[in-house]
Every structure is written in structure tokens, then in C-alpha cells.
Amino acid sequence: MLEIKNLHASIDGKEILRGVDLVVPTGEVHAIMGPNGSGKSTLSYVLSGRDGYDVTEGEIIFDGSDIVEMPAEERAAAGVFLAFQYPLEIPGVATMTFLKAALNAQRKARGEAELTTPDFIRRVKVASEKLNVSQEMLRRPLNVGFSGGEKKRNEILQMALLEPKLAILDETDSGLDIDALRVVSEGVNSLRSPERSMLVITHYQRLLDHIVPDKVHVMSAGRIVRTGGPELALELEAKGYADYAGEAA
Amino acid sequence: MPAIQETVDQVSQIDVDQYKYGFVTDIESDRAPKGLSEDIVRFISAKKNEPDWMLEWRLDAYRRWLTMTEPTWSRVHYPKIDFDDLYYYSAPKSSPGPKSLDEVDPELLAMYEKLGIPLREREILAGVEGASDRRVAVDAVFDSVSVVTTFKEELKKAGVIFCAISEAIREYPEIVKKYLGSVVPVTDNYYATLNSAVFSDGSFVYIPEGVRCPMELSTYFRINERNTGQFERTLIIAEKGAHVSYLEGCTAPMRDENQLHAAVVELVALEDAEIKYSTVQNWYPGDKDGKGGIYNFVTKRGDCRGDRSKISWTQVETGSAITWKYPSCILRGDDSQGEFYSIAVSNGYQQVDSGTKMIHLGKNTKSRIISKGIAAGRSDNTYRGLVSAHRKASGARNFTNCDSLLIGDKCGAHTVPYIESKNASAVFEHEATTSKIADDQLFYCLQRGLSSEEAVALIVNGFVKDVIQQLPMEFAVEAQKLISISLEGSVG
Ligand SMILES: Nc1ncnc2c1ncn2[C@@H]1O[C@H](COP(=O)(O)OP(=O)(O)OP(=O)(O)O)[C@@H](O)[C@H]1O
Ligand SMILES: [Mg+2]
Numbered sequence: 001m002l003e004i005k006n007l008h009a010s011i012d013g014k015e016i017l018r019g020v021d022l023v024v025p026t027g028e029v030h031a032i033m034g035p036n037g038s039g040k041s042t043l044s045y046v047l048s049g050r051d052g053y054d055v056t057e058g059e060i061i062f063d064g065s066d067i068v069e070m071p072a073e074e075r076a077a078a079g080v081f082l083a084f085q086y087p088l089e090i091p092g093v094a095t096m097t098f099l100k101a102a103l104n105a106q107r108k109a110r111g112e113a114e115l116t117t118p119d120f121i122r123r124v125k126v127a128s129e130k131l132n133v134s135q136e137m138l139r140r141p142l143n144v145g146f147s148g149g150e151k152k153r154n155e156i157l158q159m160a161l162l163e164p165k166l167a168i169l170d171e172t173d174s175g176l177d178i179d180a181l182r183v184v185s186e187g188v189n190s191l192r193s194p195e196r197s198m199l200v201i202t203h204y205q206r207l208l209d210h211i212v213p214d215k216v217h218v219m220s221a222g223r224i225v226r227t228g229g230p231e232l233a234l235e236l237e238a239k240g241y242a243d244y245a246g247e248a249a
Numbered sequence: 250m251p252a253i254q255e256t257v258d259q260v261s262q263i264d265v266d267q268y269k270y271g272f273v274t275d276i277e278s279d280r281a282p283k284g285l286s287e288d289i290v291r292f293i294s295a296k297k298n299e300p301d302w303m304l305e306w307r308l309d310a311y312r313r314w315l316t317m318t319e320p321t322w323s324r325v326h327y328p329k330i331d332f333d334d335l336y337y338y339s340a341p342k343s344s345p346g347p348k349s350l351d352e353v354d355p356e357l358l359a360m361y362e363k364l365g366i367p368l369r370e371r372e373i374l375a376g377v378e379g380a381s382d383r384r385v386a387v388d389a390v391f392d393s394v395s396v397v398t399t400f401k402e403e404l405k406k407a408g409v410i411f412c413a414i415s416e417a418i419r420e421y422p423e424i425v426k427k428y429l430g431s432v433v434p435v436t437d438n439y440y441a442t443l444n445s446a447v448f449s450d451g452s453f454v455y456i457p458e459g460v461r462c463p464m465e466l467s468t469y470f471r472i473n474e475r476n477t478g479q480f481e482r483t484l485i486i487a488e489k490g491a492h493v494s495y496l497e498g499c500t501a502p503m504r505d506e507n508q509l510h511a512a513v514v515e516l517v518a519l520e521d522a523e524i525k526y527s528t529v530q531n532w533y534p535g536d537k538d539g540k541g542g543i544y545n546f547v548t549k550r551g552d553c554r555g556d557r558s559k560i561s562w563t564q565v566e567t568g569s570a571i572t573w574k575y576p577s578c579i580l581r582g583d584d585s586q587g588e589f590y591s592i593a594v595s596n597g598y599q600q601v602d603s604g605t606k607m608i609h610l611g612k613n614t615k616s617r618i619i620s621k622g623i624a625a626g627r628s629d630n631t632y633r634g635l636v637s638a639h640r641k642a643s644g645a646r647n648f649t650n651c652d653s654l655l656i657g658d659k660c661g662a663h664t665v666p667y668i669e670s671k672n673a674s675a676v677f678e679h680e681a682t683t684s685k686i687a688d689d690q691l692f693y694c695l696q697r698g699l700s701s702e703e704a705v706a707l708i709v710n711g712f713v714k715d716v717i718q719q720l721p722m723e724f725a726v727e728a729q730k731l732i733s734i735s736l737e738g739s740v741g
Pocket of ligand 1: 037
């Protein structure tokens with residue numbers, strides 16, 4: 001599904017990703033952990049095609065082809081989804097309106113017919129009930145005045161609707177209370193499928209208790225410095241990143 | 250005086266006398282030569298078969314205009330206008346005042362299509378009685394002369410007069426005399442005075458006491474000929490307890506020369522009357538380098554003359570190279586209300602200086618201002634608004650909300666509020682925000698699959714929602730589309 005080879009990327013002339021190698025096979029869930037500033041969010045942006053990053057070396061093979069040159073909206077339609085660490089607000093645009101616009105834009109880009117309104121509403125209803133997202137929230141402007149936890153749930157709702165092939169979750173657990181963490185994790189788990197890969201960025205082992213990854217990677221100073229099974233997360237939880245400090249700078 | 254009278258008499262008898270006017274007129278083009286003089290004013294008046302009092306009114310305005318200078322207080326910059334290099338009268342080629350569409354130049358009908366006039370309205374123009382029960386009467390003003398007037402009969406039944414102002418001057422002189430210039434005095438400002446001297450045509454609406462106008466009234470303007478100054482004049486009177494909603498929408502094709510447009514709109518609302526005036530303005534804004542485009546210097550003012558009367562302005566401004574426009578309300582009657590809802594979009598090199606004046610004179614008068622300015626490209630967008638309370642305006646209230654949205658970093662947004670209160674009990678609230686379409690907001694949308702144009706349109710439509718909701722349905726959809734089109738290419 002996803003194969004990142006020797007990826008170097010910089011912003012404003014500053015190199016942040018310094019040779020990332022990472023393979024996420026179809027159907028697997030991988031976690032990325034790593035100290036603050038190690039480049040996890042940057043990797044998620046570069047994977048999803050955000051402007052402003054210079055990929056100076058390396059490849060991103062998604063679904064068989066290199067997507068480094070592909071614009072962000074095309075990657076989205078091709079099935080790359082990013083749940084943002086800090087979801088953005090769009091005043092005056094009802095969440096519902098936004099969801100519909102996004103879903104139909106992707107469908108259009110893939111040459112599929114737009115969803116009819118009743119069909120769309122049905123899908124939203126199913127997904128939102130699972131995630132405890134109220135109808136009232138769907139009528140409110142996107143993320144405006146949403147609590148931290150509501151914003152995160154809204155991200156997973158979008159993921160559920162857009163049905164991506166590759167979902168990158170950037171610290172989706174931060175800001176969630178214990179109940180919300182469970183709801184969101186269940187939501188994510190229900191989206192696990194043999195056709196879908198996930199890259200879960202987190203600082204905390206407790207998320208990985210809920211969403212059990214196939215592999216855990218440690219990122220430090222713009223590189224994947226270690227890869228292991230779920231037990232690696234436990235080790236990190238106990239020892240911290242001190243072992244990898246040498247990799248930085 | 251006798252000399253003037255003699256001229257007028259002769260002019261009204263014959264069409265054009267080359268000698269008397271000192272210029273040659275090509276009847277076919279039906280256009281007065283360039284430049285402005287008393288003779289041109291007489292020519293225009295004669296062309297319209299106007300009564301003497303109207304000519305005198307125009308000449309008085311012209312003479313006063315000669316003593317005035319162009320205002321310089323606004324935030325717009327443009328090369329000096331050579332008022333002698335403009336045409337002040339131009340009529341369309343088809344014969345004036347056709348009785349049916351068959352008599353209308355097919356070119357003009359084709360124009361409706363190009364202008365994207367909604368199908369239903371085109372159908373109405375084509376004589377097809379719409380399936381919809383909510384009908385729109387269209388008084389189309391092409392260049393200067395009203396060419397088509399529909400639904401006249403039905404309006405007549407309700408006692409509503411909706412016609413070209415030139416017709417009203419001839420048919421309803423008493424009403425026109427009473428109200429013309431009573432809201433915007435002849436000497437109000439440079440452009441209004443110029444308009445008073447040379448106004449070509451425009452609409453006249455009179456709603457009799459207690460009548461609710463049975464349909465929304467709509468006018469489409471279009472600037473037709475090269476170098477033709479457009480001087481529309483609109484007068485709307487709502488008698489006691491009358492209601493009317495008037496829609497004005499306009500657009501123009503590409504052109505490369507600057508054109509002056511100086512319209513005057515006067516609204517009069519008597520006791521318990523209500524006037525809603527909505528505008529979608531989409532004139533040519535100039536090319537990518539800022540060349541060409543319409544100069545739009547408009548004076549729009551409503552007088553809430555009667556107690557409990559209400560005037561509401563809603564405008565969506567996307568066009569013109571320069572917009573200088575402050576639709577205002579004089580809240581004279583006690584408990585009267587004024588509203589101003591505005592969306593002003595500027596892109597490219599457009600300059601917008603727009604806003605409103607709410608003049609509270611009566612007791613317990615209320616006003617509400619919601620202004621949304623969107624600046625993209627290298628444009629400049631200024632909100633300029635005055636809220637004032639007179640000594641006697643006890644209990645006056647105003648709420649102002651003024652938001653600006655910037656797209657890119659080469660444009661500018663400015664808010665210039667003036668607040669004057671001579672009554673201690675007046676309560677004026679003012680809110681203002683300036684925001685930017687941030688890169689991360691855009692990326693968020695792109696990541697969800699929207700193109701950058703769709704993303705901007707979505708964000709902008711969210712930003713202007715409060716105002717769009719004030720527009721009549723048929724305008725709301727058009728306006729949203731127009732806003733998106735106007736911002737095409739503003740990012741990425
Ligand atoms: N626009 C930018 N210009 C310069 N440096 C940047 C820019 N954006 C990010 N960085 C730097 O890149 C590094 C990686 O940032 P990134 O947000 O990817 O880290 P992270 O691993 O997601 O951290 P956290 O765990 O705190 O979320 C940081 O040192 C950050 O300061
Ligand atoms: Mg991060």
C-alpha cells in the first residue's frame with residue numbers, strides 16, 4: 001500500500017525529514033512514536049501533499065505509483081486521508097455541508113456519480129451515531145467552537161465517510177477523555193479492513209491498547225530509527241526516548 | 250429666459266436641429282456627441298420629451314455642477330476623468346418603447362443569455378408565463394432607454410406604477426416633482442449633481458397606500474456603447490403601509506476603456522412602509538493588469554420619512570474597477586428602521602470604498618449594519634460607515650458588524666467607522682474582525698478532496714452567509730455563484 005523510500009523533505013530550506021524509510025502493507029496498522037519535533041506531523045503533511053515542502057530526495061509509492069508530484073486533492077481522491085493533529089475551523093460552513101462537498105468532490109474526481117442527498121444523509125447518520133456525534137453538531141459550522149475531543153471525533157467521522165485506503169491519524173488521541181478515547185478507538189477499529197492501511201501517530205501507549213498496531217516505528221530527527229512489534233510501545237513508555245537522543249541534531 | 254424657452258420649444262417639436270445644438274447628430278446611432286454643455290443637457294431633455302420644469306431642474310443641476318469639484322476623501326485612486334471626453338446620451342438601436350418582444354432587437358435578447366439571466370426571467374422576457382407563482386417583473390434598461398417592460402398590466406391592477414423614469418416624468422409629473430431630489434438633493438455631491446443634470450433613464454416605482462407589491466421588481470442594467478457614461482436615476486416611493494422588494498442586478502461584457510457610472514437611487518418610505526432594495530453588481534472590473542473597468546460612483550439613499558417605516562439595503566458588489574458607494578438611510582420617522590447588508594468582493598486591481606450612513610433623527614430608531622469585505626489579488630477594500638444620532642433621536646440603536654477576509658498578502662482591507670452621537674441615550678455597538686484564508690485552512694480542504702477554487706468558494710460562502718441569507722432566493726444562488734467566479738484564480 002505505502003512504501004516510503006529514503007524520503008528527504010525540507011521546509012524554508014530547513015531539512016526536517018532526513019531519509020525516512022517505511023513500508024505499510026495493505027491492511028496493516030502501524031504506529032509512529034517519537035519525541036516532539038522529530039518530524040511526525042511533517043511526514044503526515046508530506047504524505048498528503050501539503051504545499052511548501054520540498055521533497056529533495058526519495059519516493060512515496062502509494063498504491064503502486066510515486067505520488068510525490070501529485071497535488072493534495074488528487075491524493076485525497078486516490079484514498080489518502082489525514083486526521084489532523086489540529087483540525088481547522090471554517091466559520092459559516094455547516095459541518096454537514098463540508099462533508100458533502102468533500103465526499104462529492106472525491107467522487108467526482110474518481111468519475112463516480114455524486115451522492116443524492118438522502119443517500120448522503122443516511123451514510124452520515126450511520127457514521128455519526130457510531131462516533132457519538134450529534135445531529136446538532138453536524139449543523140454547526142465546521143469545528144467552530146467544538147471542544148478538542150469533538151474535533152477529533154469529527155475527524156474520524158470524516159474518515160469513516162470518505163473511506164480512504166490509507167488513513168494517517170496524527171495524535172488523534174490527544175485531548176480525548178477516557179470515554180471519548182474508547183469511542184474513537186472503536187470507530188477506528190471498525191474501519192480496520194484488509195483493504196485499508198493506517199498510520200497512527202501517537203505519544204501514548206494507552207491508544208495502542210485500544211488500537212493494537214501490527215508494527216510500531218520510532219521516529220527521531222527525521223528518520224525511522226527503530227521498528228518493532230506492539231511491545232516496543234511498552235518499552236518506550238517505560239524508558240522514554242533517551243536511547244534515541246543521540247540520533248538528533 | 251425667452252431664448253431658452255424658444256430652444257426648448259423647437260427641440261420638442263423636431264428631433265434634432267444641427268444648427269441650434271452646434272453639432273451633428275447621427276440619428277441612426279442616436280447618440281449625442283462627446284462632452285458636456287448646456288446644449289447637451291437640452292438635447293437629452295428634448296430626446297425624452299421632457300416638460301420644461303424638468304429641463305430647468307437639469308440645467309440648474311448642471312450649473313451647480315460646474316462650480317463643484319470631485320471629492321478626494323475616499324481611498325480610491327484613478328486617473329483624472331475627462332468629463333468632456335464622455336458621451337452623455339446614447340439610445341439602443343431598436344426603436345424605443347416596443348409593445349411586445351417581437352419588436353425587441355434579437356441582439357438584446359441574445360444578451361440576456363450571455364449575461365446569464367436566470368432561465369425563468371428569460372422566459373418571462375420571452376413571454377412564457379412561468380410555472381412559478383412568484384413572478385419577477387423585469388424592466389430592462391439597456392444603455393439608457395427602457396426597452397422592455399413586462400407585467401405592467403398586473404402591477405397596474407394593484408395600483409403599482411413601475412416604469413421608466415422618463416415615462417414617469419411625462420405621465421406622473423406631480424409625483425416625480427414632489428419626490429425627485431427630495432432624498433438626494435441636487436447638490437448632494439459631485440456625482441449626484443452630474444447625474445441630476447444628465448441622467449439618461451432608470452426606474453420609477455410607486456406603491457400606493459396599503460399595497461403590498463404583488464411581485465419582486467427587478468431591473469437589469471447593461472452598459473452598451475463605448476465611452477458612454479451611464480447615469481441611471483431611480484426613484485421608489487412606498488406610501489403609507491406599502492411594501493416593495495426591488496432587485497437590481499447588472500453585468501457587462503469585457504471592454505478595455507474605463508467607463509463612468511454615476512447612478513442616483515432615491516427611496517422614500519412613508520408611515521409603516523417597507524422597502525427592500527437588493528443589488529447584485531457585476532460590472533467589468535478591468536483586466537489582469539488593472540486596465541479598463543467601470544468606475545462606479547453611486548449615490549443611494551433611503552428616507553424613512555414616516556413613523557415605523559423600514560428600508561433595507563442588501564448589496565453584493567463584485568465588479569467595477571472602482572466602487573464608491575454608500576447606500577444610506579435617513580431614519581426620520583420615529584421607530585423607523587434601517588438596514589445595510591453588504592458583501593463587497595475585490596480581486597485583481599479593484600478598489601472598493603463602500604459602506605453606509607445611518608442617520609438617526611427620530612426617536613427609537615434602529616439600524617443594523619452587516620458588512621463583509623473580501624479582498625484578493627492586489628485589490629483594496631475599504632468599509633466606510635457613519636452612524637449618527639441627532640439630538641432628538643432618543644433611544645436610537647445601532648449594531649454594526651464589519652468583517653474582512655483577506656486572500657493572499659498583496660491585498661488590503663480597511664475599516665473606517667465614524668460614530669457621532671448627540672443624544673446620550675443612543676446605544677451604538679460596533680464589532681469588526683479581519684481574518685485571512687490561512688494556508689492550513691486551505692490545505693485542510695484540499696486534503697478532503699476539494700480543489701483550491703472549491704475550497705476558497707466554500708470558505709468565502711461561509712464568511713458571507715449572514716448577508717446571503719438576506720437576499721431574495723433567486724438572487725442568493727446567483728450571488729453565491731458570482732462571488733466564486735469573481736475569486737477564481739485568487740489562490741494557487
Ligand atoms: N514551517 C516550518 N519552518 C521551519 N521549521 C519547521 C516548520 N514546520 C515545522 N518545522 C520544524 O520541523 C520539526 C518537526 O516538526 P513536526 O511538527 O513534524 O514534529 P512532530 O514530530 O509532529 O512533533 P509533535 O510531537 O510535537 O507533534 C520541528 O523542529 C519544527 O519546529
Ligand atoms: Mg506533530
